[in-house]
Amino acid sequence: MASSRDRQRKLARAKLDRQRARQAVKERRRRRLYAGLGAGAAVLLIVAGVAWVGGAFDSDSKDDTAAQDVCAWTPQSATTNTNLKEVGTPPTTDIPTLGTDTMTVSTDQGTPIVVAMDQEKAPCGTEDLRYLASKKFFDNTTCHEITTYGAIRCGDPSGTGLGGPTYSVYSENTPAVPDPSPSSGTAAKTVLYPAGTVALIGNPPGTNGSQFLIFFKDYSPASPEYPIVGTVSGGMDTVTKISKIPTAADAAGDKIKPTTKITIKTLTFGDAAASAAPSASAQS
Structure with a gap:
C-alpha cells in the first residue's frame, strides 16, 4: 500500500x-x-x-493645390490717399496660372484694344485687372497721360496718377536688363518693352493697383520697373491713333496730358467680350 x-x-x-x-x-x-x-x-x-x-x-493633391493661396493683396488706406476707391479685394485662391485670358478695352477712339493677358508669368497682375473689371472699375474712366517714353497710361478713375483700389499687388514679370556682352562690356541691344506691351504701373513702384500702360513704341529703360501683364493682340491701330493725340503740360509742367479726352467706355475680360466688341466700321 x-x-x-x-x-x-x-x-x-x-x-x-x-x-x-x-x-x-x-x-x-x-x-x-x-x-x-x-x-x-x-x-x-x-x-x-x-x-x-x-x-x-499625397499632401499636395490637385484639390490641395487649388486651395493654396496664389496671390497676396496689400491693403492701402483711402484715408491717407483720398484718390483710392473701395471695391473689396480679389480672391487669393483658385486663380488661373496657365494660359492666357482676353482683356478688351473699348474706347471712344476706334477699334477695341484686345490684350492677351499672361496668366502664367503674371497670374496676380491678370487677376488684379480681371477683378476690377468685374466691378466695372474702369468703365467711363479716362486715359489721363501719354508718356514721353511712348505709352498710354490708363486705369485711374481720379485722373491724377494717384488713384486706384484700396489694395496693391506686388510686381511680377518685370524684365531684367541683359548682361553685358563679354566682348564689348556693354549690354546687349534688347528691347525690354516692345510696342504693344501692356504693363502695370505703381506709385511707388511695386504697389500696383488699377493703372496700366499700353506701349505704342519700343522702350528700354536703364532700370525697368513696370511688370508686364500682356500683349496687344488686336486694335493696335487704335493705340497708334491715340499716340498721335497732341499733349499739353500737366500741373507739374510735364507735357503728357492729352488735349483730346480719351475715354474707356468698358473694360472686360473673356473671349466672349472680345468677339462681341464692335468693329471699327460699326463705330464710325
Missing part, C-alpha cells in the same frame, strides 16, 4: 502535468493569434502600399 507521501507526490505530478497541458494550449492559441495578426498586417501593408503608389497619401 502506497504511503501518504507517495500519494502526495503523484498528486503534485498530476497537478504539474495539468498546468503544463494548459500552458501548452495557451501557447498554441497565442501562436495562432500572432500568425493571424501577422497575415492581417501583411494584407494591410499591401493595401497601404497600393494606396501610396496611387497617391492616396
Whole structure:
C-alpha cells in the first residue's frame, strides 16, 4: 500500500502535468493569434502600399493645390490717399496660372484694344485687372497721360496718377536688363518693352493697383520697373491713333496730358467680350 507521501507526490505530478497541458494550449492559441495578426498586417501593408503608389497619401493633391493661396493683396488706406476707391479685394485662391485670358478695352477712339493677358508669368497682375473689371472699375474712366517714353497710361478713375483700389499687388514679370556682352562690356541691344506691351504701373513702384500702360513704341529703360501683364493682340491701330493725340503740360509742367479726352467706355475680360466688341466700321 502506497504511503501518504507517495500519494502526495503523484498528486503534485498530476497537478504539474495539468498546468503544463494548459500552458501548452495557451501557447498554441497565442501562436495562432500572432500568425493571424501577422497575415492581417501583411494584407494591410499591401493595401497601404497600393494606396501610396496611387497617391492616396499625397499632401499636395490637385484639390490641395487649388486651395493654396496664389496671390497676396496689400491693403492701402483711402484715408491717407483720398484718390483710392473701395471695391473689396480679389480672391487669393483658385486663380488661373496657365494660359492666357482676353482683356478688351473699348474706347471712344476706334477699334477695341484686345490684350492677351499672361496668366502664367503674371497670374496676380491678370487677376488684379480681371477683378476690377468685374466691378466695372474702369468703365467711363479716362486715359489721363501719354508718356514721353511712348505709352498710354490708363486705369485711374481720379485722373491724377494717384488713384486706384484700396489694395496693391506686388510686381511680377518685370524684365531684367541683359548682361553685358563679354566682348564689348556693354549690354546687349534688347528691347525690354516692345510696342504693344501692356504693363502695370505703381506709385511707388511695386504697389500696383488699377493703372496700366499700353506701349505704342519700343522702350528700354536703364532700370525697368513696370511688370508686364500682356500683349496687344488686336486694335493696335487704335493705340497708334491715340499716340498721335497732341499733349499739353500737366500741373507739374510735364507735357503728357492729352488735349483730346480719351475715354474707356468698358473694360472686360473673356473671349466672349472680345468677339462681341464692335468693329471699327460699326463705330464710325
